Amino acid sequence: MKCRFAILRQVGATGAAFFVLVFMAVHSLAAQDGAVYYVATTGNDSNAGTLASPWLTIQHAADTVTAGATVHVMGGVYNGFVKFPKSGTESEPITFESHPLVVGGIVQPAIIDGTGLKVSGTQGLITISGHRSYITVKGFEIRNLRADSEDVVPCGVWITGSGTGVQILNNRIHDIVTTKEKNGNGCGLFAYGTSKTPISKLVVSGNEVDHLKTGNSESVTLNGNVTNFQVTNNLVHDNDNIGLDFIGYEGTGPVGYDQASYGLVSGNTVYNISGIGSVGEGNSYDADGLYCDGCAFVTFERNAVFQVDYGIETTSENQVCQATGTEWSLPDHKGTAARGKLPCYGMNATVRNNLFYYENACGISIGGYALATEEGGGSNGGGSSYHDVFVNNTLFDNGTQPGNDSEGTPSGDFQIQNQVGKAQGNYFENNLVHESASSPYSVSPNMWIHSFVPSDQAYPDSLKYPGPPATLNYNLYGSAAGYQEGTSILWADVSSFSSFSKYQADNLGGEDANSIDAQPEFVDQEASPPDLYTFENSRAIAGGRAHLSCSDGWCDPNGDSPNSIYGSTDFLGNPRKDGSRIDIGAYQNAGDPLENTVTVDLSSAESDLKEGASTVLTVKVTATPGGGGAPSGTVSIVRGQTLIETATLMPTGINTTAATLPLHASQLAHGDNKLTAVYSGNSIARCCTPSEPPGGTQTTIPWYPGATSEAITENATACAAPTPTFFPEAGNYSSEQTVVIRDSASDVAIYYTTDGTTPSTSSKLYSGPIKVAKTEKVKAIASTNRSSTSAVGSAKYTLR
Template sequence: MKKLGKFLLVGLSLGLGLAIGNLLTPAASAASTEYYVSTIGSDSNAGTSDAPWKTLQHAADTVSPGSKVYVRGGVYKEKLKITRSGSASQGPIVFASYGNETAIVDGTGLSVSGNEGLIELADVDYVTIQGFEIRNFTTASKNAVPTGIYVYGAGNFINLSDNKIHDIKNTATPTGKDRLGRDAHGIAVYGTKAPASIHNLTISGNELYNLVLGSSESLVLNGNVDGFAVTSNLIHDNDNIGIDLIGFEGTAPNTAYDQVRNGLVKGNRVYNNSVRNNPSYKSDDNSAGGIYVDGGKDNIIEQNYSYNNDIGVEIASEHAGKATSNITVRSNVIYNNRLTGIAMGGYDDERGSTVNSKIVNNTLYKNDTLDDGSGQLLVQYDTQNNVIKNNIFVASSTDVLIYNGYTQNSGNVVDYNLYFAPGGSSGANWTWKDKEYTGFATYKSETGNDAHSLFVDPKFVNATNGDFHLQPSSPAIDSGSTDNTIIGTEDIDGEPRAKGKAVNIGADE
């Protein structure tokens, strides 16, 4: 629910049925060559451990496929642009901090020219960036876009892992009715070619924080990105969206390829991301999603924790006549987000739609902390043929569980959920197709939804302290729909689904 046009960068499909580990693992490589970079080295040296190079860029301009560039601890005040590729036969080109040392790529005092990364990967295959601290790339110039790591063009087997990215900022004053011109990213991957895509992409174990993003995102995939895994990242305390999968912005030159697709967003922890103090937005805006799919398709979002953001998870399309489609949101824990837990559909009737998607086995707890009445699930404009099953919904003090304010929404299946609210069964509130219902029995009989659902305390172990596992006496145990087409194989902890006679409701099995 961004409500602003994102900053547009101008510039092989991989099925999710395959194991993502195999999908993103390159072939065995030949023996690698090791090189070293040190702040006390010299680019006239041989690049060995005893005679290291001094600059990252010299290493990038020198090494060949299969090379490992170990960067010794220290501060490197330079930009790094990688244009050389590794290969399947010889192995990737790897840039990594050496051992337990931390190499810091610091942008203090460096200019930002247009859309630019402190580390850039341009049209490369088989490249790994691992274990760096990337920081202080900032600008006060309107329409310049500083980025911690920026990947663009087309490419294959790119791995961004275990990096710490912070203080990437654009502090320009946004202008105009839409307050544009202030943009930055922590990590940005833009598939700007077609039909060649960015694929076999891994972004794992990174921490992104203290980013001043304007109308942009902490970690974004945009355009022709086909086949990826965004896993186990920690994204927090930024002034806009945490993770974003985007389509329909014209990033790829062919509209048939201009969607982020066939990917996995798994095991991330996303929190404290909000536009509340962001001058690119109005003061009453609460539209920063922890995890957002805006125009993507065929993606899975599972086993994530999303809390204290504006919105926990949003699957929507900002583009009229265009659909976010076949998104599966399952086994996530989503709590204490300001506007709502999960939002779907266009944020107004001039936007696009959400179709053929599945929201299953999630635990949503006391979102809508603004007391806005948007509830735990916000069903927005033009949602069609979606499945909402096996979720736990615990209302905030508003007692609102689901808010669906559009009569046009059709074909959505809602059942086998567990509801609870402070006001009890008779005081709980649902709005369905713009009609408000108070009381669980009334809501069920009037809408036909939730024939097999429950209204009862789910009995979490310790929700106050963020432990949403189920007590042994929880009524959610073995009460879900056992539908192998939607539930997946693992719960929030990676444990098998359907341990008992049936599937549990909620994220915990």
């Protein structure tokens, strides 16, 4: 890395001015293909868009750049909407990336702020509309957009139309609010595919989406013709409606092209999602953490979902389909596309290796929430579930809020609702279900299975759903209270099983024949977060069976498990199977019990910093076994007892978060600096009661503890000042010479001798030309307070 000096930039602030250091590591900004541009709060849109002459607004950059461009938006607050009018290409995408600054010891990203802005129609602080492709938005804070009318929809990010390869990465989206929640809408992120050409290859990853009030809408929604998407490693919390929603059949896309489909939903942490404080949701416990509302061919794996109303629901709210449960007359999108009046399917959803716990109402739910009607219709709740497979999930203490008739009453761990029967081919296998005697909430209801629709349910004449309502096997059920007749299992509206074995013998369909009623032997279910890994004596170990084929549900041919519906890894990322052995639940036991631990790793891109240079520190925080999801919070860089800087962690996986922090040589002492990264730990709020809805002033629960990394050494070395030069040059002269000593740096002190000895900073300080009247050898060094001394320059003048 070259020896360079810091750039000081003045940033305007209300009533004052302050200075920040703009840290530019050569490798982080210069090593880019295509044109590179800059935006800064000190810029001007008439500038050239260079680092030295940046633009002022993000919108001007979006209007100006073309395919292949990278725009670095320097840390600071930008008040305005941004709409992208151009596309990149697969080989030359357009990238807008926040480049953080350190302000007052805090690493500050570029912030797109909606304070005071007026929303028009459906509008995002970031809008990508029309046919736009290959645009990446990375690392921004997107915040504070509010609407006071039900006629407009404020969003953090609004993607609509069609296009390919849009990526929304590592952004924090928060405080997007509609105040008209009864009939209004808002969103953190919407992607609406509205044409026969889909929104494809959309990636939404590593974002935090929180503290939203979205009325009748959701936190993150993919709706209509959105295909081949990835929604991964996001942190979604403290919102008053659904967390991650994948929708079909609402009329967003053309008939036959109106399902969010062929997607991966993985590694997400979703908590504190509830409709109990939302007028738009009727102040009821009906907001899902994950929702397949008419989606198709989607894998939900390795997610941690807790303290939400429903952990996951796979169904459809709509009754506008043909006999196939889709808008096509034949399977596989063949035949004629037309709307009908029969139940639509949430179909071919594979739900595996997830944690669902402390849910307010229910862990997993299938089937329509209302009986289908003869006349059909949209959003009437008369949908169904088809070939949805739930394997190797852990469900713990679900149905924690007692509720009432208006709020919704708990329905336990696995709920089966309307319009499902044997022909719909839904599976629930290898799942671990347990209810404890105590949790941070009221005692859980000890409801393992809640299938409340009787086998002789009368449907409209054209609809028949003969039981059993689903196929269940190889599960482990249990509770501290033990099996309770009339409570633990309701199957096809029958609960009069005197014991679990009696249920196995007498239930409709002979389900759960190889399932067991046992204690799971969790490592520490009372820990915070609960440690749901099992001891080696657990009957969950080797209790499962991997016999279902991809034709029973959905295996993504382009995923990491194209030939197994069980997935290649368990919740923690370890191999899902040990030879032929597969355990019950989300974890595959690997031997020693995993106790809750947090580790912090610190690394630097450059361990030696010259004066004026900068580097990037990377901090990774890992929680094991990760039952609380991604360890959110902040991380600080510390030298001894001195705080250097602090940054917010962003999610990178189901149990990992990370932060990158710019570090400048001026923040260090000369020589070796021992640096450590200190994780703050975090707390989460309890959720949710009518008096403590999400995002409010709930009582907090300690979650992950703080932790400190091992130290790394960052060496800060001073730059050597340039070697002094002499005028006139050394040589033979016949008369006295006036010698000028010069240095190419303007802020150095020069010390010299004329007797041939080596100069030091104790030698005579050069203050102006010196006279040489006899043969002498002049030697000089240059030095500054911040730099080491230069090499010795010398010139011998021989007078004859």
